[in-house]
Amino acid sequence: MVHGKRFDWGAYGYLLPVVSIILCFHVLPIFYSLAISFYEWDLMSDPNWVGLENFRRLVDDPMFYKSLVNTLYYVLFSVPLSIGAALLIAMLLNHPIAGIGIYRTIYFLPVITSINAVSIVWNFIYHPEYGLLNKLLALVNIAPRPWLQDPTPLMHLVGHTLGLPWPDWLPAGPSVAMMSIILMSVWKGLGYNVIIFLAGLQNIPKHLYEAATIDGASRWQQFRNITWPLLSPTTFFVFTMSCIGSFQVFSQIYMMTPRGGPMKSTMVIVFYLYQKAFVKFEFGYALAIAFVLFLMVFALTLFNKLYVEKKVHYS
């Protein structure tokens, strides 16, 4: 059309199916839910316009802040743990050792297993009386814990073990229950990140390592000066995707602590908005929470893009 070019019906025809799916199932619902966040609606009666009331309520809702803090704990612990472990395993799997395919498959298996099935199995592992974990710990004389039912904050636990009481005014970290879920989630998502890191590692030209070896660089120096900078686009991708995913954590929380955990210590934002929407049927309020979550994830991604990406080395 433009500059006298022929309108390409074919190209738009091919695009039509995917564009209509994205419009119907992604773009429209986003705007629709934003619109509903200005209403009070219980599904049964007609929506009632309340303007910004839902957002005003959010400001003095203690449970919203609690869920926000819990979500941040989840992100702060699961993202670095997951990236660190995945990078380590990917580097180990990058060596030509016997049965490498089997190892790679084993690490990838949890990723393709349903999160619900995995959560049920881990519920057994963490069970206070009959659980595998406590049974194993008993073998080395460590007292059992009620893992998923334990609201003790991590820093209180650490402080207690070291004999130093943790000051009350400091954030005390995620509860044991939350840490249990974080560990499970890291294990579950590990394989995916490992595969991405493996692809990234294999893109690094071998001759750089050869040159470094000739120059007498140690393994750590090779990692620090070759692997890490050249892997940074991959790390950045994994970091961004993990952050987005972690902010939206829900299934394992719902499956493993169906009431939001001991003392609401595993109540994360998406679980909170789910409860508001589908248990208490306050759809307007729930969608207001969803919108705030959207803004936060959007801001974070923008921040990553603008600032963190500056440190990324694109070859």
Place this chain on the structure above:
Amino acid sequence: MKQRGRSETVFLMVVLAIWLAVIVAIRHDDARKQAQALAGVDIGNRTQIIFWHAMGGPLGDVMNDLINRFNQSQDRYLVKGVGMGSYDTLDKKILASIVARSAPDLSQNYETLTKKLLKARKIVCLDDLLASESEDIKADIVPVLLRNNTYGGRLWSFPFNKSVPVLYYNKDLFRQAGLDPERPPRTLEELASYARHLTNHFRNEKGEPTVIGFGTGKGNVWMFLCRVLQFGGRLVDEVEKKAFFADPPARQALSFILDMVKEGIAIEGQGFDHQNDFKAQRVAMIENSIVSKVFMEGGIKFDFGVAPLPAGATHAVILSGTNINIFDNGDPEKIRGAWEFVKWFTSTEIGAEWSVRTTYLPVRMSSLQSRYFLEAQKRDPNLAPPYVQLEYASFEPRLNVWFEIRDLMADFLEEASIEKGPPEKYLVPMNAAVERILAHASD
């Protein structure tokens, strides 16, 4: 490389073949079950009645059996039962179906949802259907169930599957500890002293108990409310918008269980843990719904008894479970059919059978006197205790905010159960929080 490709293809084909075989087998089994269910039923010109329920496991089997028998008993209606897995899912599906204008014809519902449906004019008033009956059905309904389903003087839901809590006790452990297995504790004081006696009797060389006397659910609102009533207390005043959870009976109710846990003669389990502990003979007595009997029975390898809940200052139990709603989807024939099913299901004989096979309360008093019922009680004496409690059974407030209140109470009770501090530390703020919700409760 080529060879590997071929073996991979073979492997994939085998996996695909197994997968297809499984699917075909499942489909075949479904078709067979359906054919079995409809054996001798001519589907022809029947009006279909869609019934959404939440009965799973052994309860679902009884439900399906009865639905099939209703379908065989007449040739005008075909009831199709759809099990939703849980009340929670059922609730969500009902609301979604209302929005999508594709509600079922019948469903099990809690009182709060009935009230919502009533307000939105989605359900049928049962009084209108009862009016055309020659038999005075209402006069035969168990009084507390009739009250439970009456809103503003009219019957908007029909009693269906209500249960009562009971005390389960291990007769074998009673015998070993020198207690009379035919004399379960009758008062809360006795319950505590029995629990103490049992715990102390079963100790190993190191002095650790191998059996705990009593077990209940952690932060269990239902049991807490029962105990508040047993200690002579009240729950809430719906008109004055007042709650009584900071009053002495509520304090007694909470400290009763906390003291036992602190003493080490009772434990609180998450979810159904105490039920599993009872089955594994690690706990000698538990309190739970009578319906748990159906789920536990198969796994119990010892002699156990069922008894009415022990009394505090007075006897009291609170009903649990749902009622049934008939939806108004604009087709009088479907409403008629749904009503025929409800009537048949709760009739004297069928109601007695449902009650015996599931332990839910029968709807009609005549069921309690039916031969089927009396003979079953003779066979299994554990079936009788729930009905002793009928005369003092009551139900929870039917406020639209009640589930919100219950949820909130569960949080405070959980906190109490974890910290085990003085009861007023949890009950005073809990009462205030309940009253804040009550203040904005509409009808």
